[in-house]
Amino acid sequence: MAVRRRPGTQRGGGTHRPTGERHDFPHAPRGPGRTMPQIRPQETVRRGDEPVTARSDLELRRLLSRIFLVLFVGAAVLFAVLAALAGPGPAPNQGTYAFFAALCAGFAGITGVDLLVIRRRLAAGQGRDRADRRP
Known part of the structure; x- marks a missing residue:
């Protein structure tokens, strides 16, 4: 006795899809206990209140920025002077400074x-x- 198939389906494998349909679209999990993903967006579950009430300590950040601004400007001047004094040759040379x-x-x-x-x-x-x- 011949097995009847629907027109437009492929032969072989365990799944029957219409000819030309991609195997991963639409994505549908298969097997027992698998469910389709929800179409509508779900509300996010909040754990704690930090994202709403988090604040940066701007005074501390300002102090650190002032300290590092002075250090970086001083280091830039020092390296510029060293670059002016150094000549070409082995490292550390003028280009390195x-x-x-x-x-x-x-x-x-x-x-x-x-x-x-x-x-x-x-x-x-x-x-x-x-x-x-x-x-």
Whole structure:
């Protein structure tokens, strides 16, 4: 007796799909205990309240940025002077000192931009309130 198949289905394998249908679309888990994913978005389950109430300690960040701005500017000047005094030759040479001077100047620029961001946030009142601090 011949097995009847639906028109447009492929032969072989355990799954019968219409011809031309991709094997991974639409994705449907197969087997016992497998369920289809939900179509509508689910609400996220919150665990704790930190993402809502987290605040950056802007005063500490400002202090650290000021300290590192001075250090990076000083290091950039020092490396620039060393680059001017060094000649070509084996390492450390003029190019090495110039590279470190440029690197420190770049870090000083990033620190300066961070200070501007901190100033804007403090002016907007985004820092910690004094009443929030624990003694």
